[in-house]
Amino acid sequence: MPSVDSLKCRRSLEVNGKAYDYYSLPEAAKQLGDISRLPTSLKVLLENLLRWEDNLTVHAEDFAALAAWLQSRSSDREIQYRPARVLMQDFTGVPAVVDLTAMRDAVSKAGGDPQRINPLSPVDLVIDHSVMVDRFGSEQAFEQNVAMEMKRNGERYEFLRWGQQAFDNFRVVPPGTGICHQVNLEYLGQVVWTRDEDGKTIAYPDTLVGTDSHTTMINGLGVLGWGVGGIEAEAAMLGQPVSMLIPEVVGMRLTGKLNEGVTATDLVLTVTQMLRKQGVVGKFVEFFGPGLDHLPLADRATIGNMAPEYGATCGFFPVDQITLDYLRLTGRDEERIALVEAYSKAQGMWRDTSSPDPLFTATLELDLSEVQPSLAGPKRPQDRVSLGDIGASFDLLLETSGRKPQADQGFAVTGEQFDLKHGAVVIAAITSCTNTSNPNVLMAAGLVAKKALERGLQRKPWVKSSLAPGSKVVTDYLERAGLTTYLDQLGFNLVGYGCTTCIGNSGPLPEAIGQTITDNDLIVSSVLSGNRNFEGRVHPMVKANWLASPPLVVAFALAGTTRIDMNSEPLGHDAQNRPVYLRDIWPSSAEVSEAVAKIDGQMFRTRYADVFTGDEHWQSIAVTPGDTYTWNDSSSYVQNPPFFEHIGQPPQPPRNIENARILALFGDSITTDHISPAGNIKASSPAGLYLQQLGVQPEDFNSYGSRRGNHEVMMRGTFANIRIKNEMLGGEEGGNTLYQPGGEKLSIYDAAMRYQTEGVPLVVIAGKEYGTGSSRDWAAKGTNLLGVKAVIAESFERIHRSNLIGMGVLALQFVDGQTRKTLGLDGTEKLSIRGLSADIKPRQMLTVDVERTDGSRNSFQVLCRIDTLNEVQYFKAGGILHFVLRQLLGS
Template sequence: MSLDSFISKAELTVGEHTYTYFDLKAAEANGLPNITRLPASLKVLLENLLRNEDGVSVTKADIQALANWIDNKGSVEHEIAFRPARVLMQDFTGVPAVVDLAAMRDAMVKLGADPAKINPLNPVDLVIDHSVMVDYFGTADAAKKNVDREYERNMERYNFLRWGSSAFNNFRVVPPGTGICHQVNLEYLAQTVWTSVAGGGDVAYPDTVVGTDSHTTMVNGLSVLGWGVGGIEAEAAMLGQPIPMLIPEVIGFKLTGKLPEGATATDLVLTITQMLRKKGVVGKFVEYFGEGLTTLSLEDQATIANMAPEYGATCGFFPVSQATIDYLTATNREPARVALVEAYAKQQGLWLDPENDPVFTDTLELDLGGVLPSLAGPKRPQDRVLLSDAASEFAKALSGEFNKAGDETRSAAVAGTDYSVKHGDVVIAAITSCTNTSNPSVLIAAGLVARKAKTLGLSVKPWVKTSLAPGSQVVTDYLNAAGLTADLDALGFNLTGYGCTTCIGNSGPLPEAISAAINEADLVACSVLSGNRNFEGRVNPDVRANYLASPPLVVAYALAGSLNVNLSTDALGTGSNGEPVYLKDIWPTNAEIAEIQRANVTHDKFSARYADVFKGDEHWQAISVSGGQTYQWDATSTYVANPPYFEGMTMTPEKVTDIVEARVLGIFGDSITTDHISPAGSIKKTSPAGQWLTDHDVPVSEFNSYGARRGHHEVMMRGTFANIRIRNKITPDIEGGVTKHFPSGDVMAIYDAAMRYKAEGRSMVIFAGKEYGTGSSRDWAAKGTKLQGVRAVIAESFERIHRSNLVGMGVLPLQFKIDGWQKLGLTGEEIVTIRGLETVQPRQELIVELFRASDGKVARFPVRCRIDTPTELEYFKNGGVMPYVLRNLARG
């Protein structure tokens, strides 16, 4: 327990139960002045330090440094150790994490230590939500067929996860077909105030979480502080290691007014995302405040919190309010827990007080009354366009960034049909992603749009692939109760499964004839999805322009069939009476939506669906569990394998050596995402990963996706930097994951070049521009980089999670102190040397030396070492966080 330097340990009685807690008001009275003026998110961090003060990982000076935030507002760098209450995983990132834990148990045996020491010390929940694909759609049995296919593809992975759920303590698995991890977290797992037993009694403290998915921030809407980390950091947290972090700046976002008629929470979050990206909040906390919060539902808040990665913030936090209490009650949390949340939040100053604003590093403000219907696209979530401007903005993008000027009217006949497709046609319309499917208001709105469209005789255009993939089974229950399922089904928005689907690239293939027409005519086809990500190459390989929109707009664009239609003024189609039908004719009022929501989104539905959430369907229950403390690896498996991270590992780490005469594997521009770096989406037969699978007798029809094969390093390291849309400046005329090997000049896949350099005894470096590693918290973006032999990434700036993941794998992140690689005239032929690594310190300046063989000249330039904290330095010296933790546990 805590050393309690500020005498904050106290008791709180709620009803008939008494809890121990660490009282911020007492700490203020005992040496931490003005902390009641801190943002609520920092109060949660401060309580975390008070409760975990041990004089080693958390010191009195650390607590004082956080309290001093009131004076410096986060401008003073100070590392603190954050200990989350629990860890959340999804299966794409969770499988490799469990693989690593199993590998660590094997390594413990080799080191002569007890493998049982490798065990989660904090509660871990893994929700299988990333594996279902939209192979079947538009039929009553689409969901069943997709689930059957999911199990066919993923049985090896699911067998492994069933073993993990029995082999590890504090580890639970929510089976496939239940929902999306963030929505399950919001509706069931999260408690807002957590309790645990210590010292013979119950201790109450804020619920906090880290998750192996960047959208873990969604639960910030329920006043649970948490964010996405790489699987590497999550494993450390599971094993009792604190998360090292710098005390953040906190940007206050003031909301006033009320959303106008016709505007949705999706329109609001797209507006906020654009504003905060422009403001620049990477690496910072965002906290919402102001009287406008009282007009938002908890689900609206969760929608806003969900997209913190898109606006670049570490988190997007909301204080506890009456909306929190109402939501916890409505979703069947225990009455005693709900009472504790209210009492604790009010006692600790975590309750929303619109009359007394906290102190922030900086603020910005939005009047909710000015929010207008919007989309975001065609490639980035921050690129908001008004609905009224969407058609004209697409036309600009078509002639500009898609380079189709003069060719805007091209079309291609679809074989076997009586229609053609053209630039701008919507070929995917997907109601998907927890961002919006957690919010009943927008799903009910989508159902009402479908109902009114059906009544007027409208139908979806035949080239549109439609899908409905909610984030929990509760959604189906309330849509059924409201009679809206039949209306959505009538337009082809049949249930396709419970999972992330289109939002993460599991959109499934387009019909062959449509795919062929798009590719043969080189058309810029479009998708409209209610997700949070629309990066290039993410949604579907045939679709180049992707737009985020609210669920009712997804339905509307399915009816219109094209981004060239201005939904504000143009008709969606012709009704059964021969008259044109406009969006205003089928758009529901806020009152209609609210009435249906009140009547049908009820307590009993959450109670029924979550009563036995870990049981699973007949597929899951039929999986037999075998194996003991260590996993019996199957050498023939192409899904799960023992990774090479611990090969030859000894109790004492080898000294860090300088990078001498390394080759340049890639030179990349700005905004290279983890989708570009990490293997994601489908596996091409001609790719290195496809060739490896073929060599191991896997037919193309069973390739599955990179995400599903994240437990096998041989597949994943071959898929690193293999994105079809990535552009390497070493080979500027070729799109895709290729590079040039030097000095031979041979052009080849990046993986193949990396293996050739490794065979030659060369290490490698990567050069990149701004915001390197933006996007999802994909640990394989760092793991694959490491396994390919890259020792350093030199970029103009890094996204927070990926920088941390690189360090966690022992790869050195370096940040330019000059303008960037463009000024250096790099070609890829350069030989790179970086010295002084044995004695490197956090954020130290280093010198990079470039030798150009073509002219014999040497250039030197300064970089900042982006190992940011002493703890991260220990990870780096040990070759990564996993060897660091393993050695410490083996010694203990």
């Protein structure tokens, strides 16, 4: 990290007899002016720039712009930021490793050294998104699910094992260890990173980007990190800086403390609702105020985790005594803990009650004592519903969908002694990273289970229940607290360590229940402790999905329905037929604290001592070593993608797009799940038909997420979500379109292939918030491979916009209040996009000419959302990876 150090601010810090070099913010302030009230998250960015000053990508003017931020509380200055490391999970990590491997092939074919393609920053890939809940409610569920996971994913895991030995700076955490964010929080995250260079040890803030949008969880630990697309992460691995505008920072002042019986989940759903209303897309959020003194680190991590749901780039908590206590609890090295404290204090990054509040672009305030028990749903994380209103909220859903008259009607389930009704909870899952990092809510779930069994309650027989913790330490502490047995007795047996229900790996419903739902068009519910509840994500048969705390997940499994007011209606009846209410089985804060007190640092040290080793299944996977990979043409999981086929030819300069057809016309809030689903593959879908042609049986399809190493599957799955609505077909759900001219109904994939054969470019039209949700690179890669040259939307989610540009697809934004509706677009038009040339500029205005079927013509203006000069270079090269590869081949 060569630095010009024009401000001469490199200093030495001694901690317990060891010297560390660092770039001192107080020294820099002697020339920049007082920066003490700069938000801590921006101080991290400033240190990063000081350390990487090279007069090429980082200039002294960048420091001045950050110091000047305090006057205007915003900036239009573009900076080049270099995170310390990269974090991946396997759904997004496999395609990234596929791309790196394909780049090695391209370099090798061009006569270069394939070893030149190597991560320059440390990369950790945690295999956590592949386990599915096939088996549940038994002691054997975990072993059976793991066995099926290894069988299904053998090809992918063999490929990752090869990558583990082929690439430098690349570590793989094997399956069955935990969720990447919790492994990051409990083990990988250091708060202050160190690197040996020229005989010196340099200390600097631990920072990262991750290929999962919930990378933001680590901000609870005072580590600045956020999600990027796999494409951008690969570029960061290969030494490219993350190009960004200095962000606005919204401060959220917390006061008071949570009341008895209120959980961190209730808090985060309240925060999400407030910040969504405020509007924080593309901004940093930083938490401050006296309320932090009463907020455990696990609660902070829960809030940090859901930053994508409230729309922010990150939700940052500064380092304080609670941070150090957590590092100690999780078994971190005492030398590192001492360095974190000394470094944070030396840099003015330490929070305590004597520190003056930072200055922010805007400020909100929340009194923690006003937070109420809540859920969110039925299909967006920001739609908070108070616990007592959940029944009324579901009834409203029934009414708007025309099901209200039959709301109380029961439908017989073949072979069972119960009926199924609208609102039935068919999935109750303690799952995903948001809450399974948090011992307070997990212990509370165990205590609810204990008290429920003592009162003679049992989960309803139609509920598929599961426990998928984020780390093995969770099962250790539940066992030590004596709570595992009660969760098991209610059917919340361990099903795996990974991201299950929240990512769509919920597994099949019992056949008779699924048939009853389908035959009677029932609207049934899932209740999960995750962070995502978009349509079609959790399970294709479950239309209403509710986010809730783990103890509430248990409570809804007992009630068996979401048509209930848990404040006033009983969950069930005891042996004497007396009603049992939620308040009767809800644990006190003292009981939860007593259970949490049983956790100690040795649990963490033991579990993470051999975190990269894996079990006997992982160790038995044989790989052929080598710098390049021997692709298996018959593999249905891993194939050499076509992205770099023409890398030896000079790139074509940008030029106008002529006579494009509209592939699809979408409304608001099209998520990356809609664009590139992660869950089930339908047998009748283009991807399902392709797999069957390869001899893969439907029961062995696995999920879209698991097959992201095969572009043939993924391009067929693009826009194939069963809940997506193309307005060209009215209100019909599913990934179809009308092929023009003529209006023949085809799958979007089949139509795109026909257009490609005819040389017709394509455009996608959409409403607001296009591309919200997961940082899914395949949502952009698939769009590219279908032949889509531009997406025109009212607004874009940050990561997806970046991914589109990174794949050479134009992101264009309607202006002046215009929309697809005000312009009267119906999908039959031809569009030509003009103003594209070799000298394209960031955020340039372009013209779209419209030719209608009746021969009439008009035009409208759009804002080109190539936002930075770096992105201009990437777009001209055909994409960010093409840019990097051309640079390597050129040098």
